[in-house]
Amino acid sequence: xxxxxxxxxxxxxxxxxxxxxxxxxxxxxxxxxxxxxxxxxxxxxxxxxxxxxxxxxxxxxxxxxxxxxxxxxxxxxxxxxxxxxxxxxxxxxxxxxxxxxxxxxxxxxxxxxxxxxxxxxxxxxxxxxxxxxxxxxxxxxxxxxxxxxxxxxxxxxxxxxxxxxxxxxxxxxxxxxxxxxxxxxxxxxxxxxxxxxxxxxxxxxxxxxxxxxxxxxxxxxxxxxxxxxxxxxxxxxxxxxxxxxxxxxxxxxxxxxxxxxxxxxxxxxxxxxxxxxxxxxxxxxxxxxxxxxxxxxxxxxxxxxxxxxxxxxxxxxxxxxxxxxxxxxxxxxxxxxxxxxxxxxxxxxxxxxxxxxxxxxxxxxxxxxxxxxxxxxxxxxxxxxxxxxxxxxxxxxxxxxxxxxxxxxxxxxxxxxxxxxxxxxxxxxxxxxxxxxxxxxxxxxxxxxxxxxxxxxxxxxxxxxxxxxxxxxxxxxxxxxxxxxxxxxxxxxxxxxxxxxxxxxxxxxxxxxxxxxx
Ligand SMILES: Cc1cc2nc3c(=O)[nH]c(=O)nc-3n(C[C@H](O)[C@H](O)[C@H](O)COP(=O)(O)O)c2cc1C
Ligand code: SF4
Numbered sequence: 001x002x003x004x005x006x007x008x009x010x011x012x013x014x015x016x017x018x019x020x021x022x023x024x025x026x027x028x029x030x031x032x033x034x035x036x037x038x039x040x041x042x043x044x045x046x047x048x049x050x051x052x053x054x055x056x057x058x059x060x061x062x063x064x065x066x067x068x069x070x071x072x073x074x075x076x077x078x079x080x081x082x083x084x085x086x087x088x089x090x091x092x093x094x095x096x097x098x099x100x101x102x103x104x105x106x107x108x109x110x111x112x113x114x115x116x117x118x119x120x121x122x123x124x125x126x127x128x129x130x131x132x133x134x135x136x137x138x139x140x141x142x143x144x145x146x147x148x149x150x151x152x153x154x155x156x157x158x159x160x161x162x163x164x165x166x167x168x169x170x171x172x173x174x175x176x177x178x179x180x181x182x183x184x185x186x187x188x189x190x191x192x193x194x195x196x197x198x199x200x201x202x203x204x205x206x207x208x209x210x211x212x213x214x215x216x217x218x219x220x221x222x223x224x225x226x227x228x229x230x231x232x233x234x235x236x237x238x239x240x241x242x243x244x245x246x247x248x249x250x251x252x253x254x255x256x257x258x259x260x261x262x263x264x265x266x267x268x269x270x271x272x273x274x275x276x277x278x279x280x281x282x283x284x285x286x287x288x289x290x291x292x293x294x295x296x297x298x299x300x301x302x303x304x305x306x307x308x309x310x311x312x313x314x315x316x317x318x319x320x321x322x323x324x325x326x327x328x329x330x331x332x333x334x335x336x337x338x339x340x341x342x343x344x345x346x347x348x349x350x351x352x353x354x355x356x357x358x359x360x361x362x363x364x365x366x367x368x369x370x371x372x373x374x375x376x377x378x379x380x381x382x383x384x385x386x387x388x389x390x391x392x393x394x395x396x397x398x399x400x401x402x403x404x405x406x407x408x409x410x411x412x413x414x415x416x417x418x419x420x421x422x423x424x425x426x427x428x429x430x431x432x433x434x435x436x437x438x439x440x441x442x443x444x445x446x447x448x449x450x451x452x453x454x455x456x457x458x459x460x461x462x463x464x465x466x467x468x469x470x471x472x473x474x475x476x477x478x479x480x481x482x483x484x485x486x487x488x489x490x491x492x493x494x495x496x497x498x499x500x501x502x503x504x505x506x507x508x509x510x511x512x513x514x515x516x517x518x
Contacts, residue, residue, distance in 0.1 A: 002037050003081040006054040006061070008111065009040035010196045011228040012189065016066065018051035024069040025053070028076050036081065042197020044111035045351030046098045054093060057083040063096065064088040098348055101367065103329065105337045106314045107353045110197040116235055118243055121200040127245065129319030133208045134253035141212035142168055145315060147323035149335025153190075154180055154271075154308030155383070155412045155488070157334075157401045160315075163305060166295035167213040170303040175215035177206050178280065178299055178306045181222040181229070182264055182271035185384025187343035187415030190351055191309035195222070195229035198313075199236035200245075203259070205312035207250055208319055209305055210257035218259035219299070220309075221276055224266045233261045268385075268439040272487050273306045275441060286441045287487045308413070310339060329355035334400040342368045344381075344417035354399075361395030364418055375420035379428075379504065383412025385435050386492035388499035389419075389428065408499060410492070425504035429474075430458040432496035436489060447490025450481045454497065461508060471501070471508065 007022045008014075022038065029036050043050060052065030053075075062083035064075060071088055078086040090096055104110075113120035121127070133141050146161025167175060179202065183191040194202055206218045222230050237259060240246045248256045262280055264270050270279045274288035277299050298304025314336065318326045327335045334356035340363055343349050347369035364370070364380055371377055379389040388409035390397065397403055404411050419428075433454035442448045454477050461470045478494035485491040501508055 002035055004037045004039060004056040005081070006039045006041045006056075008043045008051060009228075010043035010111070010193065011226070012047050012193070013043050013050040013052070014228070016047070016050045017068065020069045021051045021053065021067050021072065024072040028072050032076060034081070039114050041113055042111040042115050043193060044093060044099060045107065045193060046096060046348075047350040048348045049090065049096070049098075052090070052093075055081055055083060059083065061093055063090040063093040065090055098350065098352070098367065102353050103337050103355050104353050105317050105326070105329070106201070106310060107194070107198070107339060107351070108317070109201065110193055115197050115199055115232055116239055118200060118239055118245075121198070125320065126200055126316070127204060127251070129316035130204045130207055130245070130251060132319050133211050134251050134255060138168055138212050138214060141208065141319065144323045145212070145318060148318045148326040149323075149330070149333070150311065150314055150318060150326065151334070151401065152308055153310035153314070153338070153413065155185075155410075157411070160307060160311050163295055163307070164209065164213050166293065167215065167303045167305050170296050172214075172303040174217070174300075174302050175213060176299045176302055176304040177209045177213070177215045177218035177259075177312075178277070178294075178304055179206055179218065179220040179309055179312055180271060180273065180276060180306055181220050181226070181309050182276060183223060183226070183309070183413070184268040184271045185413045185415050186381075187417040188341050188384060188413045189343075190339040190341055190414070192226055192229050193351055194309055194313050195220075195226070196232050199233050200240065201313045201316055202233075202309055203236060203240050203245065205315040206259055207246065207257045208315050209307065209312060211250065211253075211255045213303075213305055215303075215305065216256045216258070218257065219280060220259065220261050221264055221270075221280055222261060223264045230261060230263055237261065267441075268435075269441045269487075269489055272489065274487075276306070277304070287443050289486065310413075330400075331355075331357040331398060332400050332402055334402070338399065338411070338414050340399065341413075341415045342418070343415065345371045345373055345420050346418040347372050356400050357398050359395060360390060360397050360399065360416075361392075363399065363416065364395065368418060371418060371420040373420050373422075375422065377418055378421040378423050379419045379425065381417045381419070381428075381496065382415075383410040383495075384415050385432065386410075386488060386495055387412050388495040389425065389503060390499070391503040393503070408495065408502075410495065425500040425507040426458065426462055429497045429500040430455060430462070432493050432500075433458060436493040439489060441489070444484070444486040444490060446481045446484035447486070447493070450477055450485075450490065451493060453477060454481075454493075458497075467508075474501070
């Protein structure tokens with residue numbers, strides 16, 4: 001049998017040198033006159049081990065990582081094509097602790113095979129959810145998604161089934177499914193991983209959404225910084241169309257659904273759903289006032305489902321295994337699994353899919369392995385640039401929408417950024433205001449003006465000018481932004497600012513004391 005070697009083509013692995021490793025392996029195969037099949041898979045998400053090369057052996061797959069081009073000769077010498085021992089040997093990929101501890105439902109197939117092989121997708125259970133859906137009445141599909149407890153993974157955590165029901169119940173000569181793949185939050189890469197590593201699961205989820213709501217056309221809005229994801233998704237749509245997964249008769253049924261990929265122009269606010277719709281329509285990415293909800297008047301004024309990549313990619317398993325199966329995972333009102341993206345100053349950075357309910361401490365210390373620098377963890381920002389900074393004192397918080405809200409935090413798109421004790425939280429608070437000022441769409445005053453005044457006030461605090469007065473002013477400003485902004489960009493910027501002030505007051509001491517303390 002010809003040996004089979006798996007080398008990730010995912011952009012995270014490529015950034016870590018996967019292409020150079022592939023080149024070195026090809027050269028070594030040629031020099032040794034060995035015939036082998038190289039498969040470019042996605043990434044399984046253990047980025048601290050990328051580039052992770054795998055070989056298929058009689059006993060199953062064996063992984064090696066992180067592989068450098070300079071390791072390649074010795075890998076061949078060690079007989080790695082048969083799973084031989086080497087300093088980069090990791091054993092069976094699903095036994096690597098970071099991967100073995102996960103509960104992979106949405107990411108069950110991600111990174112295992114060639115992402116564009118529909119046969120490989122089907123061999124691992126793909127399309128079963130869609131097959132079930134085409135045989136069901138739309139309302140029954142909506143009911144199943146509602147009963148599963150699935151909530152939007154884009155940030156707001158709104159129940160997906162309820163959104164779909166509104167679109168189903170709204171009359172329209174045309175309806176749309178829009179997938180939000182703008183993924184602008186810091187520390188997040190789950191959407192990209194799915195699009196590059198298992199694109200058919202997203203296509204399947206969108207087709208199910210279309211059949212459930214009566215929408216016949218879908219768009220995936222992908223940020224311009226994701227060229228690999230755009231390329232894979234475009235090819236996957238072509239493959240799906242040729243195979244009859246998309247088109248006038250989805251899987252041979254009377255349901256029509258087709259889709260297109262669109263590329264954004266690179267504004268954070270275009271991840272906000274109404275701004276995204278404007279951008280898709282070719283207009284400037286400015287937030288629209290609600291109502292009307294996009295579910296009633298969305299893209300081109302028609303009823304539209306807008307869902308995040310992970311929300312849609314979680315639907316196939318729900319339609320395959322049933323609502324009760326999915327709902328069985330999780331805690332409280334946070335049901336199912338969540339792909340936590342661990343990044344920043346952390347030893348084991350990567351994607352960790354698990355049922356809701358792990359504590360923040362377990363995620364950072366046990367799974368993330370603490371900081372990469374080896375220094376104590378000072379703060380963890382959860383939920384992207386608009387998320388709160390949590391100190392170690394809050395590490396007992398379970399990963400759950402309501403539990404985070406109780407402690408003035410948010411889960412957002414489940415990205416977490418770890419900081420060690422060298423972080424200056426006044427600088428982080430300033431950064432939050434500056435980010436808001438740069439990314440503000442400008443439609444409402446609290447955000448447009450407030451963020452700039454926020455930067456100036458924090459600068460005065462840093463300079464030790466009237467500290468008490470300026471601290472009160474920042475707090476007042478945050479209240480105005482929180483309650484007076486039209487969307488969550490201005491409305492949530494107070495979270496990183498106020499959490500920094502509340503949990504790390506020592507960093508907001510007047511300048512002379514700060515200097516003396518350093
Ligand atoms: C400033 C801002 C940026 C956002 N960026 C994203 C994003 O990149 N991806 C995303 O799915 N949702 C983003 N959202 C949330 C969307 O507005 C919307 O809630 C989401 O796409 C709905 O899908 P879901 O219900 O599946 O989460 C953002 C919201 C705001 C206010
Ligand atoms: S809060 Fe900011 S981004 Fe949102 S509508 Fe207002 S100005 Fe635009």
